[in-house]
Amino acid sequence: MIKRSFFGLVKPKLQYEIIDEAPAEPISISASKQILLLIDQFPDSAGNDLFKTGDEVRRGQKIAMADDAPAYLLSSQSGQISKISEFVGMLGKKYMAVTIDVKPDAKRDVKSDAVRAVDESFKKACQAPSLDNAAKYLAGLPGKPDFSVFSDPEKPVKAIVVCGVDNDLLTTTNQYVVKNNIIAIKTGIDLICKISGISHAIMVVPQHLEQVAGSSGAIVKTVDSEYPSAHPELIVQHILASDDGKSMSESGIAFFSAEAVSAIGAAYNTGIPPLEKIVTVITKDGNKRLVSAPIGTPLQDILSEFNETLNEGDRVVFGGPMTGTSVFSTDYPVLPDTDTIIIQDKSQITERDDIACINCGECVRVCPANIQINQLIRFLEAGQYEEAADQWDLFSCIECGFCSYVCESRIPIFQHIKLAKHTLESMKAAEEINA
Amino acid sequence: MGYFELFISCIFVNNILLAQFLGNCPFLGTSKKMETAVGMAMAVIFVTVMAGTITWIIYTFILVNYDLVYLRTIAFIVVIASLVQFVEMFLKKSIPALYAGLGIFLPLITTNCAVMGVCVLNIDKEFTFLDSLAASLFYAIGFGLALILFAGLRERILLARVPKPLQDTSIALITAGMISLAFFAFQGMV
Amino acid sequence: MNEMVKMVVVLTVLASVAGGVLAAVNQGTAIQIEAQQLQFVKGPAINKLLEGASNNPIDDRFKITAGETERSFFVGKFDGKPNKIAFEEFGKGYGGDLGVMVAFDIESDKLAGAAVTVHSETPGLGANAKEKPDLVSQFEGLPVTDSVNVTKDGGRINAISGATITSRAVTQAVTKAMNVYQDIKPQLQQEIQKFGK
Amino acid sequence: MPKTIVQEFTKGLWEELPPFRLVLGLCPVLGVTTTMENGLGMGIATTFVLFGSNLLVSLLRNIIPQKVRIACFIIIIASFVTIVELLMQAYAYPLYLKLGVFIPLIVVNCIVLGRAEAFAYKNKLSYSMADGLGIGIGFTLSLGALGAVRELLGNGSVTIWGDTSYNLMSVFPSFQPFEFMVQAPGAFVCLGLMLCVINAVGD
């Protein structure tokens, strides 16, 4: 836990984790018995007929509700589907949870027809790269590349940005990938440029990786190491110097993490999708270690690897300390965008409180988006979300979490903000449906 | 008293709302939102200046000359009421934009002690015509200032966790008392 | 049209009736109001100045017009003789006009005292001219031919500290009263004779 | 449910007790309640006007045209106010001096016009009289109570019609008057706290 500095006169600073000169190889972890795939979409009444409990699946097979469904995952192991259920995440978001019992005998070298079919379809997609194919087969790769931005007719994409920086503290995944897989990244960048018709990409890296990144063929920009300068909105504002002041979504910029680009490159080169996720694991004693685990690996397997035991009241965070999500079960799996797992002992947790804002202004001074959080929070606590959005810039928030980090009243400000945005957005969506 | 002193006196020292207690109903009624407060402040300034000067003329040249001083109250209120009506009609026809802004506040002003109070005070203090004009303007500015400052605080208080029985008017009155106390700062400055 | 007529008629009738009623009430209360004003505004000062008079000075008043202005004079009888007279004069104070009731001893032509009637001075400062005797008591016994001024202006009246302006207003009023007294003394004496019996 | 005359009268004493329930007519409430006597005097003057104007408005309600009703109300109210003004000068001059500008201001007192408009113009004579009297008495009692509290705390004693009827110092010999209460800010704070108490009791 980082403490308030003795000299509170200066603005609190948080530094991103910087990777060593020669980082240790990630520890390879494999799922022991089961993997769990969380797919962003739960079948409503229509249901799905593509797979059902008891089906055999192969490594690399696409698990989706429909052939052209935008949300899907690629199974990272071969085995048998043992359970399909609903899973409710943050803010009531629904997922389809597909449990797959790993079959030890289902080895890749047993070249059954089924395996070949799976591999062929993927290979074919790679040989004839197009935006369509990419969206259909590559979105399940580690780093979760998002191709949907290309299909928005309102905001044609003008730039491709590859993030060689990590978007939260303690996380080192992207830096590691830049350092080790720059060749694959170059392939990936070329591929994305080709299919999107955009002439070049911009790669954003921390200063110490500037040289390495140079060989990717992209235009290299660096960010400083102070949180949250690697947040996409801030990259747009500061690094890309979009001086017209437009927000990212307005100018149409496609962001890819370095890990995703590298996975795309590798998939293209080999015709086999890489499905190992690189995750920074921080144990209770503060040790940080990179691991490489198949997507879908449950938390339990990772805990066992580190000999960590969880006790009542401990906390496990998927994602960085500022923006991650805490999970309530050791079954929770590694997802394509899980960069970090933090295991916190009960004693390391600061209780949040129900005290009103005391107007100390700490939050306002740290907010990178210049939001008047001391006012905003009053409206949010009172449930007046529309006023909060109209008068107090709710939607300017870039979701860095810094405000909650410094709040003297320990108000869960960030949570209030996310809830308000979510509520307003779902209201807007509902209105559009009605209209 | 020079105009500078009159300015300080009417706006700060003898603020029509906080020291003379005139115009409290609109003070409490239109201060929940800054926008409303600003609209009301403008409307009051506009009407008070007109009413203050017209009633002065009527009092000095008609009521005094014809020995009808006892009709002061009735004459003033009729003047103010008609003035407000007239201003409302005029704005509606000629400056609809301003009407849209001030319109809803105008009827409220008829029953605003501050406007009537300023007219009566101008007479009681035996002001000259120019004094009355200036005092009406300054008093009205003082009203507007107090109203706007109050709205600033009230917008915040409306979001605070005020205990139930104190909510709304009760806490607003207590806050108004504190503003009135703060205005003691200017005592003796003229 | 019909409605328009009705509106005008109702308003006119109402206004006329109101005007009539008010005129009547005004008439009916005029004398009583004047008496009340005398009693409560000037009364305290008069009673203080003419304390011990055997008559009621407020009832025994008369008016003299000198120059433009008409003034009320209040007579006090002592030892059976109407030998003290009081009337009001005004000076410019800190917060507006300040009224001073000034009493004269007809026989010796000396000031018999002064008292503030109306003022709008600051409580604790100028208002002490009325509340405390320090300032006004200095006038008692001065000959009417004297000039009264505050020390700052070279006179011998000690001003209330922190309220020189008020003090000036009082001396100004007293000076005016002394001048008036000297100007119209003959008329005064004539009027007073009436009370002599 | 239609109310009886008695209910129309008594509602002014609690349900619609001004200025606590109907938050109107605050200026005199704040301005004159430095003493109980002033408060009661102001209340009685207002009651007179309320009663008179309610009576007349109700009587004339079928004659007064809708469009000029406010003008008519104002003339009626202003006449009663002037009558009060003159009578007070004639018979209660010291009180008149103390209440000052607030007497002519009864004419714009939001309660009086509000009652004429909202009640008397729509109801028959007896009801309007009951309403005017009830609201007036309620107003008088409120003003008296506020005046009493402020005077007691701010002066240490309550004086009415020239006699000190209650002296706090006889109970607490070393009580020092809490002058804040009789000053302008004290008026607001005291009214706010009384309103709080009434809200709390009302719930």
Place this chain on the structure above:
Amino acid sequence: MHSTLKLTVSHAPFWHNGSSISSKSRNILLAGLLAVIPGCLQYGIAAVGVVTLSIASAIIWELVINFISRRPVSVGDGNAALIGMMFAMMLPATTPWWAVVTGTFFAVVIGKEIFGGIGANPFNPAVLAMTIVMVSWGYLFDFNAALLNYQFDFNAVYPLVLSKSFGASAVDSFALTDLLMGKQIGGIGSTFGIGLILGGVYLMLRGYIRWEISISFLAGVFAAAMGFNFFNPELYAGPGFHLLTGYTLIGAFFLATEDSSSPVNFIPMLAYGLLGGVLTVLIRNTGVHIDGVLYAILIINLVNPIIDKIRPKALGKGV
């Protein structure tokens, strides 16, 4: 997903810098002691009594109001104690117990709790209470009369009374170093300049008070006093005198900086402090009040919501 272990589930972020209201209160109390302790040494046991009574009664009032309004007990955050101490720091050591208790009632209950507790008060509670008791019992806070029975080895006249009544020349005898060392009469915790400055600097460095407000407040006092002094050096004392007398230092470091009633943005903070400083001197030199600090603070508290609307544009909202 059948594990029975109960993990803590909460929301991002999962780190906190550890700051808390209670540690802030504790630190401000500590810093205040730097001025209170010398005050107690100067005025003896009576001063200790006033301070402890003030703190204790403030805490008790808060407990009472917590109880009445059926809300969680909030004295743990130390704010009530802080208010009690701030209030006591302004009082003369001779303040009678009932005035202290009434004052803390107005500070804690009327000034803070009825608005919804900590963070909701529009005015600084301690200042509000102080002005209320001063309006009511002005004679108790006439330092000349109140401290008559003390024997001091320095000129025991309240400096601001001297400058107000007799002009600048009357205060020549006060050496600035003496004023700084607390050789002047005044409130228990408001005369020992060095202590107040050390405490203030400590709080500024620690970030518990916002330096922008304190510094601009002092700058405002300095500039305004300088202006008056330049205009008429006979009548108006110089900036050094105004900075070191009355409640200026406690006002700049401990009163104007109260969080809830002060702005949070940079330019507003500067404007707020500056206005407070200028008003202080203006009231001292032209108003009826002997010291202007308290009323100046009430006025800046009043304009705070308006001036704090001057703020930088939020991200993506144009330049």
